[in-house]
Amino acid sequence: MTEFHLTDDFTPKGSQPEAIGKLSAGLARSEQFQTLLGVTGSGKTFTIANVIEEAQRPTLVIAHNKTLAAQLYNEFRDFFPENRVEYFVSYYDYYQPESYIPKRDMYIEKDAQINPKIEQMRLAATASLLSRRDVIVVASVSCIYGLGNPEHFYNMGFEVKVRDRLRRDDLLRRLVDILFERNDVELAPGRFRVKGDTVDIVPGYFNNIIRIELFGDEVDRISEVDRVTGQRLEQMEYFYVYPARHFVIPEQEKMRAVASIRTELDAWLPNLGMLEAHRLEQRTLYDLEMIEETGSCKGIENYSRHFDGRAAGEKPYCLLDYFPKDFLMVIDESHQTLPQLRAMYHGDYSRKKSLVEYGFRLPSAFDNRPLKFDEFQRYMQSVIFVSATPGEYELERSKVAEQIIRPTGLVDPxxxxxxxxxxxxxxxxxxxxxxxxxxxxxxxxxxxxxxxxxxxxxxxxxxxxxxxxxxxxxxxxxxxxxxxxxxxxxxxxxxxxxxxxxxxxxxxxxxxxxxxxxxxxxxxxxxxxxxxxxxxxxxxxxxxxxxxxxxxxxxxxxxxxxxxxxxxxxxxxxKITPQTIKKPIREKVVEITDVKHIPKREIPNLLIELEAEMREAAERLDFERAIAVRETIKKLREHGVPALPE
Structure with missing residues (x-):
């Protein structure tokens, strides 16, 4: 079993050694709550990393916004390069929830744009948790929102071993059952292609190709292949294929769920007026037909209670259910994160109330929701709150380890x-x-x-x-x-x-x-x-x-x-002389496509630079870069500067 191994040139200094010792001793005594009161810049993340290495337990780090989560994710990746550090945040770049405004008789359909990269990272997080223990997941508060049943996610996956008896058609059928799509032209996460007895798979949580080569009805070779160059990177004896999406349902469960939805519909319709009842019946029957024919429908998450086999009001599955029982929970900036965790359920319920009352959704839609705070508390068996300004909840329940002295000797400004x-x-x-x-x-x-x-x-x-x-x-x-x-x-x-x-x-x-x-x-x-x-x-x-x-x-x-x-x-x-923190600046990981953060007065000079970059990219035949820059130029002109004359 792989263990957590902290790889870093630093040694604990200032208040860090005392805080690490106190928190680690608390975990050894099975204390439920502890608080790390650390001033800004005192190396709280490094302290927590040392505690994780000492505890050797899978860890969930919850942050209250995506920016902070991304920063923590990068820091923990640097501390634990030999272990799995995953990132789990909401995968919506744009999200307009379904809602109904009775006063204006206005129905607003759900509209969302999913970020495929973040969706891939979410799948990687759950796949790692189900396959190993040396896992740190850095998540936003969206981790308490409904997710697919972990038993379905694991059990519907399958292992492929060299020398296994496996017919090609059976392999393809199993891939389709767990929501992989066949595309022989363009491979992407969640797709596969077939060339004779060779099947190339790109798991939803993986960047490269997994190539399964068959000889007759036997697995002859399994390899990891670079998706860009086609170069064979590693020979494997086996590979576990997890589903391409979190919401996967066995066929028998799907038919049971369809029957359960029909039963709920028949029971609820008499509670509605004639117009509302007609609206709900039409919508639900259409959804059921889509589920029976294609296995899915728009807004299928609103029926999640039926697919999971949960009772009305029972908590949904979420990321926390993918962790083993002994996991360590770290709530970063707890004075901000805890209030958000408390508020999520009530906001979701108030929006859905109108949808249910006016015949847009069945009452089971209420059960596609985030955890209530009392439900979340049941997972809080071993928690470290981290904050420079902890709130009353943390201070009343936990012992505090102060981290006031910075390793660099820096003092508060x-x-x-x-x-x-x-x-x-x-x-x-x-x-x-x-x-x-x-x-x-x-x-x-x-x-x-x-x-x-x-x-x-x-x-x-x-x-x-x-x-x-x-x-x-x-x-x-x-x-x-x-x-x-x-x-x-x-x-x-x-x-x-x-x-x-x-x-x-x-x-x-x-x-x-x-x-x-x-x-x-x-x-x-x-x-x-x-x-x-x-x-x-x-x-x-x-x-x-x-x-x-x-x-x-x-x-x-x-x-x-x-x-x-x-x-x-x-x-x-x-006799310490304070020193400014030296922190390396990462390579660029994403291209900025939004231009609303740029003042309009700076756009003319920026346009000159970008036009020069576009021409240079075109001259070196890097047309993809040239097109990307051209699109940025177009957005900048729309944002505040008229097109330049030809």
Whole structure:
């Protein structure tokens, strides 16, 4: 059995050794809840990695947003290159849920765009969990949403071994049964092709081809083949083929489910008015016909209770059911993640209530849902909460391991309060001086509109600026942050996206505009988190623009000063000179296709650069790159600049 092996040049320093020892001892004593209260930049992820290596247990790390999850995923991959580190977040690039607005008699059909790369990563996560123990899954809160039955997912898969008796037609039939599609022209995850006695499969969770070569009715050879070059990479004795999708149902279960749906329909129709009953009957009978003929239908997840054989109200299967019972749960930025986990069920229920009452869905649609919080708590058998500002839930239930001293000797940044009047002029002065010394800048505003206007104003002043907002695709956000670190631009403006988990050592100044406006974005915890973004650079400073010292500002500054005092005392005692964190910048993993984060005033210069890049790509016959750049140019012109004259 493969064990977790932490591969890193660093050794625990500062508060890390004490925190690692305390948390590991707690796990050994089977303590249910523990909290790692670690200041920003103290290496909380490295501490957790050491605890995982000590515990040797499959681990689920839950983050409250996709950007943070992506960052944690990359960090754990670096720590555990010999083990399986997986990524599990919502696979929708765009998602408009099905809903009905009674006051306007408006039905809104579900519309979604699935990211195939993320869907592949989700399948890889579940396949890894069912086949080995050295697995870390970094997930967003979507991990508590309904997923296919893990028993069906595993049992409908099948193992292929060299020298097995296996007819080619039987192999093809089994692939189709677990939702693989035949395509002899273009292979992609979830597809297979056939050439004589050779069957090429690309599992939904795999990048390369698995080639199964038959000799008569016997498996002669199994190989991994590079999907691009066709080169044989590895010879295998066996390979387990998991289904191409999570929702797979054995044939006998499908027929039982169809009968169960008909029974529910007959029982529910008398509860509706004539119009609603007619609408529901037509829709459901059409869905049943599609399921019987094709095995699926649009919105099939709304019937998941029937396919799973669950009783009404019984919790759905989710990612957590794929873990063994002794798994370790790490809830990162728990003060944000736990409230989201609590809220997900109620939001889903309120939307579906109108759909059921007005005859668009059967009541069983309620059971296609995220876990209720009390259901989620049943999985919380061995939990480590991680936060610089843990909430009451964590503090009341767990023992706390503090991690205040950073390995680099860095102390929390100096915080200054300045008046709101003239804040933009003051910010521009700070930006220019910060750029001169080679550092980057984060600015946080209270509203999206102000963030956009500020981005445009800074661009007009000749300052390279970008705006990070919620409409940017998951993977593109990581690339925007990477470009900030590289110095492609100097200022990143946002609302609440510049808080928990963003690790940018190059940031030398943070400006918090309208800091005295009490609320969710300016409470004590939020301010402490924002201030912490500047705790990775020895030259960093934070300015709060406020006319009133609110209770939140007072508490945030008091906590910051408490931590600074502990850190400075430790540095004096051990004669430590603080050093800015050195963190490698990853290679580009995704092309940015969204252009809404670019101020309109910067587009003309950017167009000149892109047109030159497009021509250069075309000259070296890299037409795919040239087309991609051309599409970006097209979007930029639509965003704010008219087409250039021919």
């Amino acid at each position: 100096a915080v200054e309060i300045r008046p709101i009047e003239g804040q933009i002029r003051d910010v521009i002065g700070e930006i220019r001086s910060t750029i001169e010394r080679g550092d980057r800048i984060l600015l946080t505003t209270l509203t999206k509109r102000l963030a956009e206007e500020l981005s445009e104003h800074l661009a007009a002043q000749g300052i390279k600026t970008r705006y990070l907002h919620s409409e940017i695709d998951t993977l593109e956000r990581t690339e925007i942050i990477r470009q900030l670190r590289l110095g492609r631009y100097d200022v990143l403006v946002g609302i609440n996206l510049l808080r928990e988990g963003l690790d940018i050592p190059e940031v030398g100044f943070i400006g918090i505009l309208d800091a005295d406006k009490e609320g969710f974005l300016r409470d004590a915890r939020s301010l402490i988190q924002i201030i912490g973004r500047a705790a990775r650079n020895v030259n960093s400073r934070v300015v709060l623009y406020a006319d009133t010292v609110t209770d939140s500002i007072r508490r945030a500054m008091a906590e910051t000063e408490r931590r600074r005092a502990i850190q400075l005392a430790y540095n004096r005692k051990h």
